[in-house]
Amino acid sequence: MLIAVASLLGLAVLAVAIARRARGGLIIYAGSLILSLVLLALALRHLTLAGFKPVDMVLPLGLPWLGTHFRLDALSAFFLSVIDLGAAAASLYGMGYGRHEHEPGRVLPFFPAFLAGMNLVVLASDAFTFLVSWEFMSIASWALVMAHHRQTENVRAGYVYVVMASFGTLCLLLAFGLLAGPHGGYAFEAIRAGRGGRNAALILALALLGAGSKAGLAPLHVWLPLAHPAAPSHVSALMSGVMTKVAVYGFVRITFDLLGQPNWWSSMVVLALGGATAMLGVLTALVQRDLKRLLAYSTVENIGIIFIGLGLAMAFQANGMVAAAALALTAAFFHVFNHSLFKSLLFFGAGAVQAATGERDMERMGGLIHPMKLTAFVFLAGAMAISALPPLNGFVSEWLSLQAILLGPDLPQWGLKLMVPAIGAVLAFSTALAAACFVTAFGITFLGRPRSRAAETAHETDRFSLTAMFALATLCLLAGILPGFVIDALAPVTASLVGGRMPVQAGASWLSIVPIEASRSSYNGLLIFLFIAASAAIGVVAIHRFASRRVRRSAAWDCGFPDPSPITQYSAGSFVQPIRRVYGKVAFRAVETVDMPPPGSLRPAVFSMVLRDIVWETLYAPIAKGVDRVSGVVNRVQFLTIRRYLGLVFAALVFLLLVLATWQ
Amino acid sequence: MILDLAAQGVQMFLVLALAPMLTGLVRRVKARLLRRRGPPLLQPYRDLLRLMRKDAVLAENASWLFRVTPYLVFAATWVAAALVPTFATGLMFNWSSDLIAIISLLGSARFFLALAGMDVGTSFGGIGSSREVMIATLAEPAMIMIVFTLALIAGSTQLSTIAGFTLSAAVGLRVSLGLALVGLVIVAIAENARIPVDNPSTHLELTMVHEAMVLEYSARHLAMVELAAMLKLLLYISLIACVFLPWGLAPEGSGKVAYLIGGATYLLKLTVGGVLLAFFETSVAKMRVFRVPEFLGAALMLGLLAMLLRFVSRSL
Numbered sequence: 001m002l003i004a005v006a007s008l009l010g011l012a013v014l015a016v017a018i019a020r021r022a023r024g025g026l027i028i029y030a031g032s033l034i035l036s037l038v039l040l041a042l043a044l045r046h047l048t049l050a051g052f053k054p055v056d057m058v059l060p061l062g063l064p065w066l067g068t069h070f071r072l073d074a075l076s077a078f079f080l081s082v083i084d085l086g087a088a089a090a091s092l093y094g095m096g097y098g099r100h101e102h103e104p105g106r107v108l109p110f111f112p113a114f115l116a117g118m119n120l121v122v123l124a125s126d127a128f129t130f131l132v133s134w135e136f137m138s139i140a141s142w143a144l145v146m147a148h149h150r151q152t153e154n155v156r157a158g159y160v161y162v163v164m165a166s167f168g169t170l171c172l173l174l175a176f177g178l179l180a181g182p183h184g185g186y187a188f189e190a191i192r193a194g195r196g197g198r199n200a201a202l203i204l205a206l207a208l209l210g211a212g213s214k215a216g217l218a219p220l221h222v223w224l225p226l227a228h229p230a231a232p233s234h235v236s237a238l239m240s241g242v243m244t245k246v247a248v249y250g251f252v253r254i255t256f257d258l259l260g261q262p263n264w265w266s267s268m269v270v271l272a273l274g275g276a277t278a279m280l281g282v283l284t285a286l287v288q289r290d291l292k293r294l295l296a297y298s299t300v301e302n303i304g305i306i307f308i309g310l311g312l313a314m315a316f317q318a319n320g321m322v323a324a325a326a327l328a329l330t331a332a333f334f335h336v337f338n339h340s341l342f343k344s345l346l347f348f349g350a351g352a353v354q355a356a357t358g359e360r361d362m363e364r365m366g367g368l369i370h371p372m373k374l375t376a377f378v379f380l381a382g383a384m385a386i387s388a389l390p391p392l393n394g395f396v397s398e399w400l401s402l403q404a405i406l407l408g409p410d411l412p413q414w415g416l417k418l419m420v421p422a423i424g425a426v427l428a429f430s431t432a433l434a435a436a437c438f439v440t441a442f443g444i445t446f447l448g449r450p451r452s453r454a455a456e457t458a459h460e461t462d463r464f465s466l467t468a469m470f471a472l473a474t475l476c477l478l479a480g481i482l483p484g485f486v487i488d489a490l491a492p493v494t495a496s497l498v499g500g501r502m503p504v505q506a507g508a509s510w511l512s513i514v515p516i517e518a519s520r521s522s523y524n525g526l527l528i529f530l531f532i533a534a535s536a537a538i539g540v541v542a543i544h545r546f547a548s549r550r551v552r553r554s555a556a557w558d559c560g561f562p563d564p565s566p567i568t569q570y571s572a573g574s575f576v577q578p579i580r581r582v583y584g585k586v587a588f589r590a591v592e593t594v595d596m597p598p599p600g601s602l603r604p605a606v607f608s609m610v611l612r613d614i615v616w617e618t619l620y621a622p623i624a625k626g627v628d629r630v631s632g633v634v635n636r637v638q639f640l641t642i643r644r645y646l647g648l649v650f651a652a653l654v655f656l657l658l659v660l661a662t663w664q
Numbered sequence: 665m666i667l668d669l670a671a672q673g674v675q676m677f678l679v680l681a682l683a684p685m686l687t688g689l690v691r692r693v694k695a696r697l698l699r700r701r702g703p704p705l706l707q708p709y710r711d712l713l714r715l716m717r718k719d720a721v722l723a724e725n726a727s728w729l730f731r732v733t734p735y736l737v738f739a740a741t742w743v744a745a746a747l748v749p750t751f752a753t754g755l756m757f758n759w760s761s762d763l764i765a766i767i768s769l770l771g772s773a774r775f776f777l778a779l780a781g782m783d784v785g786t787s788f789g790g791i792g793s794s795r796e797v798m799i800a801t802l803a804e805p806a807m808i809m810i811v812f813t814l815a816l817i818a819g820s821t822q823l824s825t826i827a828g829f830t831l832s833a834a835v836g837l838r839v840s841l842g843l844a845l846v847g848l849v850i851v852a853i854a855e856n857a858r859i860p861v862d863n864p865s866t867h868l869e870l871t872m873v874h875e876a877m878v879l880e881y882s883a884r885h886l887a888m889v890e891l892a893a894m895l896k897l898l899l900y901i902s903l904i905a906c907v908f909l910p911w912g913l914a915p916e917g918s919g920k921v922a923y924l925i926g927g928a929t930y931l932l933k934l935t936v937g938g939v940l941l942a943f944f945e946t947s948v949a950k951m952r953v954f955r956v957p958e959f960l961g962a963a964l965m966l967g968l969l970a971m972l973l974r975f976v977s978r979s980l
Contacts, residue, residue: 311709366785369727380729380779389772392766399764404809406815409975421971428808429801435771436797439778443793448785449725512760521821524760528743528769531757536739536798543884547716558882560788570782570790578798582957 004038005123009033010118013109025098028108032115033091036084036221041117042082046072046491054616056125060547063128069187071125072160074492075257077334077567079122079249082340085475086242087115087470093348097234107232114140114238118246125174127186131169134250138214141243144235145227157226164223171210173249176204179258191258200259204266207254208273210436213248213487216300217307218277219615224300229292229360236292237303240299241344241353245336248306250646254598255314256329257634264318264413270311273421275426278304280615283432283587286440287580287611289352289362291574294441295343301430302339305401306332312404313414313498322500324407329494329517330487330502331400337486338479340392342385349379352461353445357454362441362572367450371458372465373432376446381473383442387435391529393479396486396513398431399523403515433579438633440575449566481525484513567630573609588612669855671923672756674705676746683894684744686938688899693942708894713761715887723784723880733780734881737773737972738812741892742767745899749906751935752826753925754916762821763811767804770855770899771810774800781877795953799861799873802960803854806847809967813844814907816974823903826909841968842873845908850963852900856893859945861956864893873953901937902930909933 011031046052054073062068072080088424094111096169101107117137143167146158178189178199203605213220226245228236283303288294309332316325352375353368354360369376385392405427408420451457460466479486484505505513514522543549556562584590588611597603640648690707695702731896744766761769774796813822817840818829829835854861859876866872878889892907906913912929914922936965951959 057815075891115813127811159744166975178931253850353817367725369729369783373728376727376729384772384775387771387775388768389775395765397767399768400814402764403821404822406812409816409978417975418972420757421968421975424812424971425805425809425968429804431808432771432804435775438799439775439793439797443779443782447779447782448790515910518759519820519822519825521762521764521815522759523762523765527757527760531746531760532736532739533785535742536735539735539738539888543716547713548719548884550719552719552721553724554721554782556725557721557882559788559879564784566785568787570787570794575782575790575794576954578795579801579943581954582802599828633688651772 002139004042005116005119007113008032008119011112025101025104025108026095026660028112029094029098031090033088033095035112035270036087036091036115040081040084040088043072043077043084046077047074047081049494052077052492058177062132063186066126066186067385067567068129069125069189070123070129070190072123074496075249076122078490078493079245079336080119081339082245083115083122083242085119086340086344087118087342089348089472090238090242091115093237093351093468094234096466096468097348097351097461099234099356099462100537101147101232103147106149107144107235110140110143110147110631111235114144114235117141118243118396122249122498123248125188126186127180127191130250131173131176134172134214136167137243137246138162138169140230140605140614141239143233144239145231147232147235148230149414151230153226153231157223157230161227162225168210171213171269173210175203175206175210178206179254183372188253188258198427200263201266202258204255204269207251207259211247212224212273212307215244215251215303215307216247216277216281217273217418218280219619221277221281221300221303222616222620225293225296225489228296228299229562230289231294235346236296236351237347239339240296244299244303244606248336250305251307252310252497255310256317262314262318264315264411264416266446267311267314267318268316268415268419270307271423274304274307274311275423276304277301277307278430280304280587282430283583284613286433286437286576287573287584287588289363291353291362291365291441291445292329292347293348294362294437295346296443298344298434298437299339301388301434302335302416303425304321305398305430306335306426308332309335309401309404312401312408312420312423315411315420316407316436317498318403319411319413321407321410322498323502323516324404324410324600325498326494326502327400328404328409329498330490331397331404333490334483335397336485338351338385338397338476340384341472341476341479342394345378345382345469345476345549346386348465348469348472349375349382350517352465353458355461356458357452358608359452362444364452365445365450365455366448366452366566366569367446368458369446372446372460375469375619376442376463378466378473379446380442381476383438387438388431389435390522391477391480391532393476393483393527394422396483398427400515401427403521405514406521432585436484436576436579440572442574444570444572448569451566451569451571462596464560471573477529482511483509483523483528485524487513507625559578565588584611589614668756668817670921671752672746673754674741675752675886678750679745679895679898680742680808680891682931682934683891683898686898686934687894688846689867690897690936690942690945693939694946695811696943697946699708708735708890710890712887715882715890716884718883718942720883722884723786726880728757729776730783730880731885732781734892735953738888738892738895740769740773740776741895741899743834745895745902747823748899748902749823749827749913750902751912751930752914752916752918752923753827753874753906753910755824758824758947763814763826764821765809765821766823766899767779767811769895773802777877777889780881781879784880786880788876789878792873792879792974793875796877797962798979799854799956802957802964803851804961806963806967807851807855809964809971810844812916813840813967813970814973817841822905824916827906827913828915830907830910831913833972839971840970841908843966843973845904847963847966848904848971850959850966852904853944854960856897856900858941859917860948860951863950870960896932901934901941905933942965 285297
């Protein structure tokens with residue numbers, strides 16, 4: 001396994017050499033594809049093998065007294081399979097999509113390096129290796145975000161990203177420092193042995209800040225919708241679908257594994273943050289015009305849903321409700337897996353659209369379902385899956401989360417008793433809003449009449465990209481109709497983290513899933529799928545056979561007033577206007593003004609709308625302003641005489657000595 | 665086994681056969697209340713047959729999605745309607761989806777219908793889809809919260825189990841059940857595009873949500889969409905009957921007599937439900953689209969309140 005990761009790094013070096021060649025991109029992506037498939041197979045073998053023991057490995061690299069520890073246990077095997085499945089799909093997609101790249105030298109070397117970095121984070125088993133890999137992953141992805149560095153918005157995205165990433169790593173560094181304790185046992189083994197009795201609250205807060213900033217947890221999500229769309233689309237897919245999952249892994253590793261038994265109130269914090277993230281993400285996604293930015297905000301929402309699952313698991317675990325904790329954790333991990341599938345798929349679709357039209361603005365698209373039939377089909381599948389509609393996979397994880405919430409009344413603490421139903425409401429809202437969001441995204445992009453020349457002349461994307469998208473769509477369907485197998489594969493993961501598992505699903509009749517017991521709740525995606533297929537077939541056959549099957553084409557009816565201009569169609573902005581009116585006043589302090597000229601005046605009527613990003617304005621803008629002011633003051637220090645500098649050095653020395661003296 | 669399968673099959677075709685009749689009944693009663701004679705009860709069947717025999721007229725730029733949607737919407741709604749217990753509980757496939765899944769199946773149907781409204785690229789289709797989606801973002805969470813309440817009271821999200829619980833002595837009079845009932849009725853009105861949320865009998869711009877979405881449909885496609893709407897109305901009335909008035913429902917594994925009694929009481933419940941709906945629709949006025957969020961917000965608050973009550977106390 002490590003050999004495969006090392007080969008990925010080797011591939012990155014090779015990429016520097018051959019990036020300029022004509023077929024260089026194809027070779028690099030094909031290499032990444034093969035290596036990620038190998039890694040995927042290894043991880044899956046470990047995950048599904050019955051009597052599987054964690055594998056440890058220590059390499060004499062890194063810090064001399066520590067070495068470099070690697071470990072493959074159930075948790076890392078699961079996340080490895082998520083990472084490498086996404087990586088394989090992205091590589092396959094890249095084989096076709098990479099041809100649109102103007103400067104492949106800015107993408108190719110970093111792509112395998114990014115993959116290697118993500119794999120290493122999950123394999124690492126000591127704090128040093130973990131942080132180095134984490135930082136390596138961040139920097140590689142930063143380089144990919146900056147691939148099109150001539151656009152000013154990408155430069156800003158890269159800047160915000162690198163600041164937030166450093167902040168996150170700093171928090172993780174401190175968290176691991178606290179975990180390791182004064183003796184510096186940085187290996188995860190040592191941390192696990194000495195857990196308990198340390199400053200758990202502080203560590204949890206730091207882990208939330210560190211991993212949460214990478215995952216896109218509100219209010220640390222601001223970089224995500226800037227950075228993810230800026231990268232080339234297959235990298236966007238990796239960042240949104242996979243890298244955020246690595247961050248989730250970091251959080252799970254610290255809180256569930258290294259920190260030990262959680263407190264019930266810490267689960268309140270996680271639940272609150274998860275709920276806020278889900279609502280904020282989906283509401284902001286709704287009002288976007290840029291297709292890739294919409295997808296990025298939807299990633300924020302899904303991270304919120306995952307953290308809700310994790311928070312529920314913590315709450316149940318803190319109260320010793322093992323079965324319920326296993327259910328909530330399975331729901332969270334199932335959603336991790338699902339989101340990596342459909343978000344990659346959707347970003348691939350957005351990339352295909354971008355390559356075909358050169359646009360990311362939905363309001364310049366429309367009617368793409370005609371030239372891009374297959375892309376439209378798979379994008380529709382992805383949109384259905386992410387909107388949690390049966391019989392696809394998104395529904396299953398949502399359903400499991402709801403089932404976990406229904407176990408909430410058994411929690412003894414009043415805080416949780418009030419929190420859990422509120423979170424249930426948030427979950428219901430975010431699902432409904434996500435469906436609205438993806439009706440908009442698909443409808444405005446692919447349906448209707450073309451709104452621009454580029455949309456009219458678009459053409460279908462290449463075969464590699466289509467294969468990658470169809471593979472992911474098939475997996476979405478399979479995970480939706482046969483969820484029992486995924487749940488069973490997750491059993492060793494939950495068993496290692498909360499000491500329990502969901503009931504074995506493989507034996508349930510008709511392959512349905514039963515979280516607790518059959519009289520309580522059960523769901524059978526396979527049967528639902530077959531029923532729908534059968535009833536649709538009955539309808540089609542009966543009508544076509546016994547009634548009429550003739551079709552006539554004519555102009556659109558439109559109540560007798562068809563308008564020839566395509567700009568009279570609903571646009572993304574106008575489509576969500578009712579929703580914006582319902583939710584926008586609270587979420588964005590939206591202000592709509594209509595300036596209607598008096599009768600007789602020839603002045604055009606003007607409609608203007610202001611949406612405000614409350615998180616940015618209340619949290620980040622003051623910080624940025626403060627940093628600006630402080631640096632303005634400190635700037636004066638740059639132009640002092642040598643005497644004053646020496647004086648400053650002396651004063652600092654005296655101060656530090658004093659601190660040291662009072663400390664002891 | 666054979667009887668089980670037969671009962672499930674009967675249920676499946678029963679809902680399909682009864683749905684147009686229910687719509688006919690509502691129309692008829694409404695007409696009588698307005699002192700018109702009204703169309704005969706069987707008129708919806710005739711309309712559907714006539715539509716099915718006509719040539720379908722498609723807009724020039726209608727895509728494959730536009731042609732597939734009516735069948736998918738019909739299939740999803742039919743499956744959902746067939747999974748709600750009507751005359752008997754514990755049918756063979758009742759367990760294949762619980763209440764949450766049934767709601768989500770309707771969500772799938774709505775997803776496709778909203779997309780179909782946008783497919784031709786007319787402003788009427790857009791206005792319908794846009795409003796429908798807005799209403800759904802409120803109605804669906806409200807519904808989920810009502811489901812939560814029911815599930816917490818009965819300890820299950822399976823409709824058969826919930827119905828069994830309502831029949832048992834353990835149920836008693838509960839505040840949360842009352843709140844859930846009111847909420848469910850509000851959601852049912854909104855979801856079925858009835859007055860005061862939407863008017864099913866107009867094509868005027870200001871009142872229409874559902875009708876605007878399907879404006880471009882004709883012939884067999886329109887028939888499928890209409891039939892799906894009828895099935896949805898039947899589904900919601902069956903749902904309310906099954907959860908709150910489960911008397912007469914034949915329990916699992918009972919004989920033919922129990923099935924017959926169940927069928928008779930089901931017909932009675934449908935009639936009462938349809939007549940009540942007609943009375944309600946004639947007694948209120950259609951509200952503006954932007955009043956709808958307040959109306960549905962009430963259902964949402966009722967659902968949330970009922971759920972909170974359940975979390976706080978086991979007896980309320």
